[in-house]
Amino acid sequence: MLGCLHAAQALGAASDGTTGRASISIQVRKADDYYLGRQDLANVSKGVSLLRDAVAANPQDYESWWRLSKFYNYWGRHAPGGEKVKLLRAGVEAGKKAVAVEPGRVEGHFWLGANYGLIAEEGGLLDGLRLVDTIRREMETVLKLDPDYEEASGLRTLGRICYRAPFFKGGDKHRSVQLLEDCLRRFPENSLTMLYLADSYQAVGRRQEARQMLEKILQLCPDPEYGPELADNQAGAREALAKNFRAGK
Numbered sequence: 001m002l003g004c005l006h007a008a009q010a011l012g013a014a015s016d017g018t019t020g021r022a023s024i025s026i027q028v029r030k031a032d033d034y035y036l037g038r039q040d041l042a043n044v045s046k047g048v049s050l051l052r053d054a055v056a057a058n059p060q061d062y063e064s065w066w067r068l069s070k071f072y073n074y075w076g077r078h079a080p081g082g083e084k085v086k087l088l089r090a091g092v093e094a095g096k097k098a099v100a101v102e103p104g105r106v107e108g109h110f111w112l113g114a115n116y117g118l119i120a121e122e123g124g125l126l127d128g129l130r131l132v133d134t135i136r137r138e139m140e141t142v143l144k145l146d147p148d149y150e151e152a153s154g155l156r157t158l159g160r161i162c163y164r165a166p167f168f169k170g171g172d173k174h175r176s177v178q179l180l181e182d183c184l185r186r187f188p189e190n191s192l193t194m195l196y197l198a199d200s201y202q203a204v205g206r207r208q209e210a211r212q213m214l215e216k217i218l219q220l221c222p223d224p225e226y227g228p229e230l231a232d233n234q235a236g237a238r239e240a241l242a243k244n245f246r247a248g249k
Helices: 026-036 041-057 062-078 081-101 106-123 125-145 153-164 173-186 191-203 207-217 224-244
Strands: 005-007 220-222
Touching: 026 041, 026 062, 041 062, 062 081, 062 106, 081 106, 106 125, 106 153, 125 153, 153 173, 153 191, 173 191, 191 207, 191 224, 207 224, 220 224
Parallel strands: 005 220
Antiparallel strands: none
């Protein structure tokens, strides 16, 4: 590996959102601490238990609701196949609660849309078609509320929708490239943006740029707080390199 590019908070990871830690409860802080060890899903489960206790005691606890949506998103992405959709649906319900409590805050909208997005991928074509407009609406709301949230994750998701959706649902792979390049200009070391952009480059025939993007992901060095996300994205980059750029291909 030719050196490392530092990637602090550039991994498609989850942050504490826009609210400072001084303004949240001890219970939520404990859940956040468990989330730091999220590569062990038992820690995610413990965090979820704390947050569920918090919303049971106070159903208007926005800080707990949006975190529940985020925690379920990570858990669902890494759970065995049979558990994925159940966890993601729990994330959707938590996201809906967050949006109902604070419709003008960005976190609930983002994690609601992110959980819908993973359900669409897991469910196949029909679920994807059914949910694409909902996901797009949530991410457009994210852009209005805070375009830089999670390193332009709203715009990145819209770029991914353009890549994955059929043309009659707004799919446009060239537009996907434009949106993702915009994300990368703003946050040039975000490994998830790089991974998505490599797919989009490949789709429009820009193979050399796709390969270079994947190789760049492998050179990123993580901030310790965001290591799990970089590990996931580097694994995705290695898989894409092996699949699309084998010797002689």
